[in-house]
Amino acid sequence: MPKAVIMDYGVGNLYSLKCALSKVGFTPLIGLSRILLKQADAVILPGVGNFSAASRRLTALREYLVNLAKGGVPFFGICLGMQLMFQKSEEGPGEGLALLEGENTRLPRSVKVPHMGWNTVVVLKPTALFENLESPFYCYFVHSYYPVPSDGGVIYAETIYGVKFASVVVKQNVFGTQFHPEKSGSAGLKLLENFLNFVKR
């Protein structure tokens, strides 16, 4: 089974993500070291914690991670993990991995923040992640910030909450979802399974 390394850079629940990844057929490993990353068939940037704190904890591995991604290892960023694949965030100082160009900005004041609950994901164009999923589908969101990609071409799905934002981004082997697939019932599991199939290719 392909090994998925979950980067442990924050505080919070990684257990559910681990369970969901094993359910779809990954061998999940949790940690924050090169030794672990050497075995990675895929790298998961999970959605727990704060941008600045996570950025700090990733500093030592930054170059290594960027090279892995450039070398073609599939990456999957969830929520904050997706935001960390961009350059910067309004949430606080620190650098993202810059695998994608753009910055993260705060949701508008006109709506209750955090955006918490089930919202619609509207597919804009096909990608391996959306195999056997019918648009629109519901996924679970918990976030206060969202990425604004410089290149609109990386946006594969959108969601509306006070503003229309990118809920799925894809660039070659790099995937990101603003929602939590591990918390999104059968649609979320399908997405992770599709990611597994991409990794196996």
Place this chain on the structure above:
Amino acid sequence: MPLTKRIIPCLDVDHGKVVKGIHFLNLREAGNPAELAKRYSEEGADELVFLDVTASPEKRKILMDTVERVAAEIDIPFTVGGGIQSLSDARAVLCSGADKVSINTAAVERPSLITKLSETFGRQCVVVAIDTKRRYEKERGKFTVETKEGGCWFEVYTYGGRRPTGLDAVQWAAKVEELGAGEILLTSMDRDGTEKGFDWELTRSVSENVNIPVIASGGAGKPEHFLEAFTFGKADAALAASIFHYNKYSIQFIKRFLKDKGVEVRL
């Protein structure tokens, strides 16, 4: 399509078994937590809440192995509460697979805990549960609401509904938001287990005075009650226990009913 209204089954757990009482008392058994959690997750629950209802009154820690078993069975968000006193209690619960922690007694006794949790784990992780009873005797400085039964305010209770605090629920809700709470789980003890409907006058009073999601709880007996909580009560989510445990209505049935009435739900 906007953000949907959430339907949240609640598992009140006592020593590893799901129980349900009336007005927080006379607990009787209603099943196995992991089995019920799995069933609800498959039936379309939007989230689950797990409350160790006797942890706080008995001053003991939450049952971590039960939390883990539930977390492994479900793929929807999961809140755990009961007896959480500190950052390390919260961390243990989150590491066992909970997405959010719910605090109640500890929040009243040490409000700074709300801020600490919020700063450590993020606001979205922190649910403050507020248990309340109506008070019809007038008191100066309380947020008073005119209801069908007369003017009343809502008093906050702690220790699983055993101890009145004198705190006003509406004012306390605004305070916990300011301290860093990400969500409020608002229970009417008057309605708990009665299946007579949510106290939507309570829900509305709180919802109109905070800017974070409010979960209505206590009294769900039929689909119309959920509609009242979302329309009159302005709730963001509604929680129920007995109506689901005893198979009176399925989650899907309630969601379809709401959808027909124009409420956005995930089907």
